[in-house]
Amino acid sequence: MPDAVAIAPTRSLALPESAMVELAGWGANARVPCRLVTADSPAELARRLDRRGTIARGLGRSYGDAATNRGGQVLGITGLDRYLGFDEATATLRCEAGVSLAQIIADFAPRGLFPMITPGTKYVTVGGCIANDIHGKAHHAQGSFASCVDAITVLLASGDIVEASRTEHPDLFWGCFGGMGLLGVILTATIRLRRIETCYFTQRAFVLPHLDAMLDALDEHDREFPYSVATIDVVAHGAQLGRGVLVVGDHATREQLPPGLRDDPLRVSGPPRVTVPFDLPQLSLNRVTVRAVNAVIQGMLRRTAPVGHYEGFFYPLDKIGHWNRGYGRRGFTQYQFVIPFERGREAMRRILDTIIGAGQLPFLNVLKRMGPASDGVLSFPAPGYTLAIDFPIRDGTVELLHRLDALVLDAGGRIYLGKDSFVQAEMFARMVPAIERWRAIKRRYDPQGVFTSDLARRVGLVEPA
Ligand SMILES: Cc1cc2nc3c(=O)[nH]c(=O)nc-3n(C[C@H](O)[C@H](O)[C@H](O)COP(=O)(O)OP(=O)(O)OC[C@H]3O[C@@H](n4cnc5c(N)ncnc54)[C@H](O)[C@@H]3O)c2cc1C
Structure with missing residues (x-):
């Protein structure tokens, strides 16, 4: 993909590399101690991944416990915030998954481009939008975030980095949408932007x-x-x-x-x-x-x-x-x-x-x-x-x-x-029978259950600790 537009990478607020901190979701109804580890390159992230149990965290805008992991590691990925390429002809952006929609709007809206699908806050990362397959006010007409994502790269528990799309590892690709970060860390995404005449x-x-x-x-x-x-x-x-x-x-x-x-x-x-x-x-x-x-x-x-x-x-x-x-x-x-x-x-x-x-x-x-x-x-x-x-x-x-x-x-x-x-887990499984199909994907890509979170244990997406 040609780098038609050169855009300087922006850095997020610097966080210490590793710290025991109290983390919560946006609802702040449970504050739990987690070991927050940050990294600003995929290689650093892979090196620091704790195979005893870890979960990625974007901007923490999920309301509950999706991005907390009581007593265990949380990988803060907002340091992965670089643009990797932009194709002007198709308005397609390749970026790291810690890039936020706020950042994309600030850099691209003045050029007449806007995120294709957006939730009710712009303070979300691309990785978070994929993990929740977020929807916006136009879901009835334009679908969820998946509709604008062409490909992702995922850091698996094995340390391998895999490209996934509708044609390559489609099970991993579709397992990541709504997969709450539990198949691996999404490192990059290729997303299509919307052309706009005005803001x-x-x-x-x-x-x-x-x-x-x-x-x-x-x-x-x-x-x-x-x-x-x-x-x-x-x-x-x-x-x-x-x-x-x-x-x-x-x-x-x-x-x-x-x-x-x-x-x-x-x-x-x-x-x-x-x-x-x-x-x-x-x-x-x-x-x-x-x-x-x-x-x-x-x-x-x-x-x-x-x-x-x-x-x-x-x-x-x-x-x-x-x-x-x-x-x-x-x-x-x-x-x-x-x-x-x-x-x-x-x-x-x-x-x-x-x-x-x-x-x-x-x-x-x-x-x-x-x-x-x-x-x-x-x-x-x-x-x-x-x-x-x-x-x-x-x-x-x-x-x-x-x-x-x-x-x-x-x-x-x-x-x-x-x-x-x-x-609770029993209720969620009754509401979402597809959980069985997703668990099979989880066993394929994360057989040891490395990726886990408070939410995953609560709703039965992984075995309770
Ligand atoms: C005011 C407000 C309005 C909102 N409106 C909407 C709405 O209209 N529609 C909607 O769908 N949602 C909405 N949301 C929810 C929000 O869009 C989602 O929770 C979104 O996932 C948050 O992104 P985040 O970067 O903060 O992710 P986090 O909350 O930090 O994490 C969310 C999940 O994504 C996973 N994750 C994050 N980054 C990665 C990564 N790189 N790799 C793998 N997994 C990752 C985490 O493990 C976690 O499971 C709203 C939230 C707020 C606070």
């Missing part, structure tokens, strides 16, 4: 009075708009259960921008201007504040402007650094599930009723419609309705989530490991 979106908001109207609107507008996302009013119940605001959109052309924005259509944003400095006391998230913030969010969404910058369209939460500290010392969890369309409406209503009946006032939430699944063996996205909903950890939260697991399973759905902290 802005045309957008429209629809205010929907109840769940049926909301799901009807999602079904209808998803045929027309590539991007859509709804937010439910979490205090509405009874006949108004599921009311909320649906926002749909598409990339704006230069002509669609108001005159004031046309001079700098590819403007990128800087780092967040506001940061939550420390864990706020849990008291700050009581019923009154949750209701107040919910009302503010619903009000803001109703007033969605006709044209918006990618930062507000894709990454509204990135505007506040460390917003997760707002949930206090006990942290929070995000519960995300997908239910096939046939059972989606009825199951969604039962789940929302159960949450409201339990008195566990949830917080932020996102409702989307998903399209066809990728071939990722353990990939989460599948056709159906998906709801992601934040719960501050309180007494009774985990019990409620286990009740929700049973409802999701009963409706033929499953939960998303990238957000999960509490699902």
